[in-house]
Amino acid sequence: xxxxxxxxxxxxxxxxxxxxxxxxxxxxxxxxxxxxxxxxxxxxxxxxxxxxxxxxxxxxxxxxxxxxxxxxxxxxxxxxxxxxxxxxxxxxxxxxxxxxxxxxxxxxxxxxxxxx
Amino acid sequence: xxxxxxxxxxxxxxxxxxxxxxxxxxxxxxxxxxxxxxxxxxxxxxxxxxxxxxxxxxxxxxxxxxxxxxxxxxxxxxxxxxxxxxxxxxxxxxxxxxxxxxxxxxxxxx
Numbered sequence: 001x002x003x004x005x006x007x008x009x010x011x012x013x014x015x016x017x018x019x020x021x022x023x024x025x026x027x028x029x030x031x032x033x034x035x036x037x038x039x040x041x042x043x044x045x046x047x048x049x050x051x052x053x054x055x056x057x058x059x060x061x062x063x064x065x066x067x068x069x070x071x072x073x074x075x076x077x078x079x080x081x082x083x084x085x086x087x088x089x090x091x092x093x094x095x096x097x098x099x100x101x102x103x104x105x106x107x108x109x110x111x112x113x114x115x116x
Numbered sequence: 117x118x119x120x121x122x123x124x125x126x127x128x129x130x131x132x133x134x135x136x137x138x139x140x141x142x143x144x145x146x147x148x149x150x151x152x153x154x155x156x157x158x159x160x161x162x163x164x165x166x167x168x169x170x171x172x173x174x175x176x177x178x179x180x181x182x183x184x185x186x187x188x189x190x191x192x193x194x195x196x197x198x199x200x201x202x203x204x205x206x207x208x209x210x211x212x213x214x215x216x217x218x219x220x221x222x223x224x225x226x
Contacts, residue, residue, distance in 0.1 A: 105214060
């Protein structure tokens with residue numbers, strides 16, 4: 001596997017379910033990100049991890065809980081979601097977070113989440 | 117209010133035609149990136165521009181960063197059906213946070 005992978009690619013869940021999204025990067029990067037992409041809205045940055053420490057949390061509801069056990073893996077734990085949370089959830093990674101050079105972000109294919 | 121405004125929101129053209137999409141802001145950015153996203157996939161980086169007035173070419177794609185580093189344009193010459201996708205600009209301002217525009221959806225018809 002190369003680049004950034006995400007599983008599952010599609011997820012349908014009820015509002016009372018608990019599920020997790022997984023992201024893995026094979027690029028040796030130090031920073032990982034979760035984004036939400038909804039129809040007709042810009043990409044919204046949710047969380048940033050640098051060297052396994054959370055460095056940014058953009059007013060995301062507590063029903064979304066990130067976890068970064070090591071620099072290659074990032075999870076997004078979901079519980080008690082609402083229908084408006086249905087979106088494409090994208091994971092990305094970059095070499096560093098702290099503004100070194102361009103810090104190009106490499107995105108995974110995303111998880112298409114539908115909350116019923 | 118979006119920090120980055122992309123226009124137009126949607127563009128439909130015939131194969132072989134030229135097109136330009138824009139990314140504008142009132143803020144100054146240290147760098148700006150263009151991505152293309154195809155259905156069912158994540159955004160793929162096309163180019164990064166960092167110097168005011170910079171012009172970069174990638175085959176039939178020409179990217180320009182405004183002199184004041186507040187805006188950028190992407191011009192595609194002789195568009196092909198493979199150019200169809202959502203074009204996103206992302207820019208990095210103070211604090212190193214990458215902010216994205218709403219995107220321009222481009223459809224190139226055969």
